[in-house]
Amino acid sequence: MRVMLAGHPRLFSPPEMVIAPFATMSERRKKLDERYWEKGGLRRTLMDLYALDVDEAKALEADWESLTVPEVYQILFDALSPRSGGGGDAAGRLLVDKCPHLSADPGALTRLARWFPEARWIWIVRHPGSVTRSIENMPMAEVILQGYAPDARSIWWYANRNIQTFLAGIPADRQVRVAYEDLVQSPEAPLRTITDLLGLDYVDAMALPYEGDRMREGPPGARAVGDPNLAGRGKLDPELATRWLAGFDPASVSPETHVLARALGYDLSALTPPPIVAVSEAMAGFFGRAIEIERSLVVADDLDALEGRRFLSRMVAQSLDLFVEASDSDHPAFEHAESPTRKMFADNPDADYFRAPIRLAAGSADRYRITGKLAPGTVYVGMLLYGKGGRTAARLADRHFARPDGSFEVWISATRPEGVPEGSWLKAEGDETAVFVRQYYTDRGAQSPVELRIERPGDLRPDTLDAPGLARRYQLARRNLDAVFARTAQAREMVQSIALNRFVPIGGEALFPTPDNSYLVMWYRLGADQRMFIRGSAPVARYWSFVLYNRWMESLEYRHHRVHRNHAQIAVGSGSRYEMCVGHADPGHPNFIETTGHLAGYVVLRCLLPEGDIPVPAVEVRYDWE
Numbered sequence: 001m002r003v004m005l006a007g008h009p010r011l012f013s014p015p016e017m018v019i020a021p022f023a024t025m026s027e028r029r030k031k032l033d034e035r036y037w038e039k040g041g042l043r044r045t046l047m048d049l050y051a052l053d054v055d056e057a058k059a060l061e062a063d064w065e066s067l068t069v070p071e072v073y074q075i076l077f078d079a080l081s082p083r084s085g086g087g088g089d090a091a092g093r094l095l096v097d098k099c100p101h102l103s104a105d106p107g108a109l110t111r112l113a114r115w116f117p118e119a120r121w122i123w124i125v126r127h128p129g130s131v132t133r134s135i136e137n138m139p140m141a142e143v144i145l146q147g148y149a150p151d152a153r154s155i156w157w158y159a160n161r162n163i164q165t166f167l168a169g170i171p172a173d174r175q176v177r178v179a180y181e182d183l184v185q186s187p188e189a190p191l192r193t194i195t196d197l198l199g200l201d202y203v204d205a206m207a208l209p210y211e212g213d214r215m216r217e218g219p220p221g222a223r224a225v226g227d228p229n230l231a232g233r234g235k236l237d238p239e240l241a242t243r244w245l246a247g248f249d250p251a252s253v254s255p256e257t258h259v260l261a262r263a264l265g266y267d268l269s270a271l272t273p274p275p276i277v278a279v280s281e282a283m284a285g286f287f288g289r290a291i292e293i294e295r296s297l298v299v300a301d302d303l304d305a306l307e308g309r310r311f312l313s314r315m316v317a318q319s320l321d322l323f324v325e326a327s328d329s330d331h332p333a334f335e336h337a338e339s340p341t342r343k344m345f346a347d348n349p350d351a352d353y354f355r356a357p358i359r360l361a362a363g364s365a366d367r368y369r370i371t372g373k374l375a376p377g378t379v380y381v382g383m384l385l386y387g388k389g390g391r392t393a394a395r396l397a398d399r400h401f402a403r404p405d406g407s408f409e410v411w412i413s414a415t416r417p418e419g420v421p422e423g424s425w426l427k428a429e430g431d432e433t434a435v436f437v438r439q440y441y442t443d444r445g446a447q448s449p450v451e452l453r454i455e456r457p458g459d460l461r462p463d464t465l466d467a468p469g470l471a472r473r474y475q476l477a478r479r480n481l482d483a484v485f486a487r488t489a490q491a492r493e494m495v496q497s498i499a500l501n502r503f504v505p506i507g508g509e510a511l512f513p514t515p516d517n518s519y520l521v522m523w524y525r526l527g528a529d530q531r532m533f534i535r536g537s538a539p540v541a542r543y544w545s546f547v548l549y550n551r552w553m554e555s556l557e558y559r560h561h562r563v564h565r566n567h568a569q570i571a572v573g574s575g576s577r578y579e580m581c582v583g584h585a586d587p588g589h590p591n592f593i594e595t596t597g598h599l600a601g602y603v604v605l606r607c608l609l610p611e612g613d614i615p616v617p618a619v620e621v622r623y624d625w626e
Contacts, residue, residue, distance in 0.1 A: 001124050001183060002098040004191060006214040007205040011198075012080055013096035014045035015215055019072055020099040021108045025065050043222035044215055049079055054221045070115050094198065103159035104148045109166045120197050121170055123163055126180035128156040128261050129248030129271065130241075157257040160264065173197075179265065181241040210234050247274045275467030282474035289478050290316050293485055303597055304551050311552040314342050315484050319477040322355065327473050329359035330460045332368070334437065334452050343554040344484055345512050346519075346604055349564050350444075350545060354437040356454045358385075358412060360428040367413035368435070368456050374398060374406035375448035379543055380440040380608055382516055383410060387431040390483070394426040395515050397609070438514055440543050440608060442568035488553050495523045495602065501532070503605065503616050518614055520605040524582065526595065529624050531583030534603070536617030538576040541610040543567060546580055548593055549602035556596045562586075563593055580617075583624075 006013035018038050022028040032039050046057040064072055073095075082092035102109050112119070135152035149155035167175050176197045178190035187207040195202045205211065217223070250258070250268040258268050294312055299305040318337075326335045337355040338347045347353070360366045374381055378398070385393035400423035401408045411417050412426045412435060426435070435454070441447045498504055503520040513519065526532055534546070545566035548556045556563035565580070571590040572578045581589035582603065595601070607614050 001122070001178075001180075002096070003209040003214045003216055004183070004187065004206045005096050005194070007207075007209065007212070008195070008200065008203050010093055010200050011096050012049075012093035013098070013214075014048065015041040015218070016098055016100070017042040017045055018099065018101060019069050020097055020112055021101045021105050022069050023111070024069060025067050025072060028069070029065055040218055040221065040223040044218040045076075047218070047222055048215055049076070054219055057222060073115070100159075103163055106162050106166060109162070113166075113170065119174070121167060121175040122194055122197070123167060123175065123177040124180055124183075125160060125177060125264050127242075127245065127266050128253060128257055128268065129250070130180075130244040131156045132253065133244040133248050153253050154257075157254060157260055160260060161256075164260070177264075184236050184240050185238045187236065207236075209236070245271060247276065249273055249277050249280075251277070275471075278471040279467050279474065282471040282478070286319075286474045286478040286481070287316075289481060293481070299551070301599070307550050307554070308552055311344075311554060312485075315344065315481055318342050318344070319480045319484075322357075323477040323480055324470070324473040326355075327357050327476070328463050329357040330456055331463050332356040332358060332454050332456060334454055337436070340559050344552075345487070346547070346549055346553045346602065347555050348440070348545070348606065349547065349555050349558040350441050350543075350566050351514075352439045352441075352449060354439075354452060356435050358428075358432055358435055358456075360412065360414060360432050361430060365413075366428075366456075367411055367417065368454055370408075370410040370412070370435070370437075370452070370454045372408060372451040372453055374402050374408070374450055376406065377447050378406070378439070378450065379442055379447065380438070380516075381450050382438050382514060383426060384436045384438070384515065385412065385426055385428065385432045386434045386436065386512070387429065388433055390512055391431070392513075392515055393429060393432055396423065396426060397516055400424075436512075442543065442566050491553060492523075492551055495521055499523050500525060501619050501621060503603075503619065505614075514606075514608070516609050518607045518610050520607075520614060520616060522603045522619065523600070524603050525600040526583070526621065527623075528584065528599065530621055531581060531587070531624060533620045533622065534580040534582065534617045535620070536578060537615040538567065538570075538572050538578055539607045539610050539614045540612060541567075541607040541614075543606075543608035544610075545606055546570075546593060547604050547606070548582065548595060548598075549604065550598060551601060553602065556594075556598070556601075561594045561596050563596060565591060565593055587624075 002013050002015070005011050016038065018032065018041055019025070019028060022031070042061055043054065043057040046052055046060055047054065050057075050060070052060065064075075067075075076095055080093050080095055102112070132152050132155075135155060149158040174197075176193050178193060182190045188202070191206045192202045195206075248271065250271050250273065253268070261268050290312060294309060297305060297308040297312070299308055321335070322337065326333070334354040334356045336342075337353040338344065338351075358368055360368075370383070381398040381402070382395065383397075383401075384395040387393050396410065398408075401410050408424070409420075410424050410426060411420050412428055412432075414428050414430065416422070416425045416427070437450070437452060439450050495504075495506070499522050501522065501524055503522045506519050506521040507513070524532060538544070543566065545564055547564040550556060558564055570578055570580070579589075579591060581587065581592045582595065583592065584595050584597070586592045586594065605614070605617065
């Protein structure tokens with residue numbers, strides 16, 4: 001608007017001089033020493049008004065430092081007076097003083113009205129969404145806002161409320177309100193209301209703000225404050241009326257803003273929320289669900305209750321990592337799905353679990369390539385596809401895909417690639433969401449981890465972030481959180497009801513098992529002065545072990561306690577017989593595993609690639625003194 005008004009031959013409309021908010025020029029200087037970027041407007045005005053260079057304008061501004069602001073205005077009026085003989089082309093013009101600062105200072109507005117009782121007031125309003133979003137994306141916004149309002153979401157209400165209150169005391173024939181949207185879409189009508197207010201004829205040049213200089217720019221030291229995008233445009237852009245609204249959330253501003261906006265012709269409730277709102281809602285749903293789960297963890301045992309909350313925080317992190325951070329199926333990478341501080345569904349302390357996201361539409365030519373190498377002495381490496389809902393899909397064990405030197409290349413696709421042997425192909429049905437690779441150890445200190453890479457060949461889209469996609473990721477993370485706790489609770493209820501201090505076979509299909517494993521599970525309960533003995537015949541299998549778990553199906557703290565033993569660590573007697581001892585304190589038993597203070601939990605006997613049936617162990621509970 002300032003530049004539009006500068007196109008009228010009877011108006012002198014300079015950049016923001018920033019004198020109106022102050023009573024004296026010395027007061028102005030102190031403030032502008034802080035807001036240094038606002039110094040250029042008055043200097044640019046003086047250069048145009050008196051045909052000065054930058055240094056001369058600075059010197060004249062310094063000479064005025066002892067003056068009051070009304071005295072400075074009078075000097076400007078005199079220079080613009082047709083009787084002054086000065087001012088060049090500016091002579092005989094009305095002064096237009098653009099000063100957004102006044103919207104934050106009701107006292108200065110009142111003072112100006114007292115100084116200039118015949119002044120005309122032009123109030124320009126713009127959609128609060130556009131103002132909010134524009135300021136939020138402005139460089140140095142937090143600095144520029146100082147003195148106006150606490151933040152971008154409140155500045156519109158503060159400013160326009162102040163103006164509305166002030167203008168209520170100004171006669172109607174000395175004020176006009178125009179809308180920014182009208183100025184950029186159909187400028188003539190609002191500009192005519194302004195010229196009518198000022199008693200001037202309308203001039204077509206006003207609607208062509210990019211023609212001529214109009215003090216839009218200035219040299220160093222006299223660069224005026226204004227729209228930083230103005231110099232980059234060559235004509236009015238009607239799309240600016242609504243462009244910023246695409247990212248505005250009406251719910252982000254106060255109810256007072258909604259009321260004032262409606263009074264000024266803006267119905268915020270009519271706006272469609274921006275895509276980012278879906279992200280906010282999905283995040284609120286995820287974290288809200290975590291809070292609900294925490295409140296539902298009503299557990300009698302204090303240790304179990306504490307571990308339940310730790311388990312929840314671990315699963316929150318796990319869900320975010322897997323589904324928000326590591327969910328790009330076009331650029332997959334293997335990530336550790338479990339660790340000593342992130343455990344679920346009866347993790348095996350002797351195993352590494354690697355997960356990579358995949359997406360394979362049914363019947364498509366999509367495919368993935370997994371390459372790597374097994375080190376000599378590797379106990380086991382298996383690959384498994386999971387479909388939606390945890391469906392167990394195609395799988396391969398190292399005996400199928402490993403070459404004699406340990407290297408391998410495995411393809412995932414709907415149809416087997418030409419030249420790829422059956423043992424190096426994981427057939428996809430179309431709903432697969434992840435591929436898991438599991439590696440088992442019997443001695444982590446002596447055995448090396450597998451070398452492992454995954455890629456999706458072909459021309460791939462960039463990894464870009466968009467609101468619908470991010471919202472979807474949070475929704476998947478919430479579903480995962482729900483599924484983990486629901487399945488954990490179901491497993492506990494099932495095992496507790498049928499397997500107190502005795503082993504039963506459990507398939508574990510709902511718990512993301514290793515299909516090459518067979519499981520015997522027991523829910524144990526021991527008094528504080530009891531221990532348990534487990535006796536049986538050693539299974540014939542590539543790997544087998546006993547592991548203790550808490551009620552959340554987390555292996556107990558294996559970094560600092562002996563809570564599990566595998567077949568390479570279990571002392572086996574004659575006839576392949578073994579005896580395990582489970583208790584709260586080590587009695588010196590060679591096959592002791594510690595409950596770490598738990599009076600109840602799971603014991604799992606897992607057998608990898610067993611030959612024949614697994615002998616079910618016998619269980620005996622004794623008091624310590626027996």
